[in-house]
Amino acid sequence: MGVKHGRDYGEILTDLTEAVGRISDGYLFFEMDPEEWKELPQESKLEVWEALAEDLFFALGNEPMIEVGSGVIIYDKDTHRINILVGEEDLASVVLI
DSSP, X not given: OOOOOOSOHHHHHHHHHHHHTXXXXXXXXXXXXXXXXXHSOHHHHHHHHHHHHHHHHHHTTTOSEEEETXXXXXXXXXXXXXXXXXXXXXXXXXXXX
């Protein structure tokens, strides 16, 4: 189903891809160890983050909070945002409208 949005999906996906890529240990979501992740070419990492961002966009419509490594992705339907947190730190917010 995905989250409700009024903004262009492509722009949201770009912002969400960049945001989840900022989670330093996000590779744990894919059950990879640091060495495996380090060996991946940057282009492959970007493809992985984009695929994850797309999956998150649709999954957050049913599950409003998803852990990615030490980060948490939260859909706030009241403010029409997807928030990316690591611990108490707000890494990024993706505006949906």
